Amino acid sequence: MFTHDERGEIFRVEINRNQSGELEYSTINVGEIDSLNLSLWQKAERILQQIIEEKQQQSKRQSKGISL
Numbered sequence: 001m002f003t004h005d006e007r008g009e010i011f012r013v014e015i016n017r018n019q020s021g022e023l024e025y026s027t028i029n030v031g032e033i034d035s036l037n038l039s040l041w042q043k044a045e046r047i048l049q050q051i052i053e054e055k056q057q058q059s060k061r062q063s064k065g066i067s068l
Helices: 035-063
Strands: 002-004 009-017 023-032
Touching: none
Parallel strands: none
Antiparallel strands: 002 009, 009 023
């Protein structure tokens, strides 16, 4: 699994089960991204959220039929 923090560092998270059956997490720094990439991802996330909200509103309007 890959994740990043606000400083722009990218980590690989390794998950293992120890001998007692508990999960252990190890982080491995695999690189860095610049602030331009972070802002681009945040903008893309906002746009996707707007699309999801618009689809939900359309679905609600379509489900409110008019009966005569």
